[in-house]
Amino acid sequence: MFENNLDRKECKKMSTKLYDISNWCRKGTELENYPYIGEIDIDLTLGVVAKVGDKYYTAGVLNHSNKSAGVRKIEIDFEPEDNDYENNLTCPFCGYQDDDSWELSDSEDDHECSRCSATISYERVVTVEYTSLPVKPPEIVNANLIQRSGLNAK
Numbered sequence: 001m002f003e004n005n006l007d008r009k010e011c012k013k014m015s016t017k018l019y020d021i022s023n024w025c026r027k028g029t030e031l032e033n034y035p036y037i038g039e040i041d042i043d044l045t046l047g048v049v050a051k052v053g054d055k056y057y058t059a060g061v062l063n064h065s066n067k068s069a070g071v072r073k074i075e076i077d078f079e080p081e082d083n084d085y086e087n088n089l090t091c092p093f094c095g096y097q098d099d100d101s102w103e104l105s106d107s108e109d110d111h112e113c114s115r116c117s118a119t120i121s122y123e124r125v126v127t128v129e130y131t132s133l134p135v136k137p138p139e140i141v142n143a144n145l146i147q148r149s150g151l152n153a154k
């Protein structure tokens with residue numbers, strides 16, 4: 001009985017092995033092929049920022065079978081400025097740029113950053129621009145001077 005309890009406790013021990021997947025896909029899809037960072041004492045899930053020492057990591061890939069996670073190191077700005085007029089929605093906290101920003105609705109007050117899960121508010125700013133293409137040049141008529149102005153006369 002005592003041993004069973006111990007085993008169960010051992011199984012429930014929280015841990016995640018972290019692998020640096022900054023170069024994700026260059027080394028295939030096996031986490032073990034990526035640089036090993038170390039093991040942490042929590043079960044890392046997606047959308048969570050883990051502070052390890054003085055570094056921040058978010059998980060991009062999880063492998064539940066061997067409790068490992070592919071993570072990227074990110075910088076978190078806890079006193080961010082507004083991000084004005086960026087081409088993509090940019091998280092003020094972690095700097096993540098959402099390449100699919102065009103799929104978002106025009107504005108949202110409690111949008112969740114898909115990398116760090118921070119809550120941000122945004123508004124889409126639409127500007128209008130014009131592109132011009134030449135189609136047909138203007139019509140030109142030839143004309144001859146029949147009287148020169150006094151200024152031009154020699």
Ligand SMILES: [Zn+2]
Pocket residue numbers: 091092093094095096113114115116117118
């Ligand atoms: Zn973010």
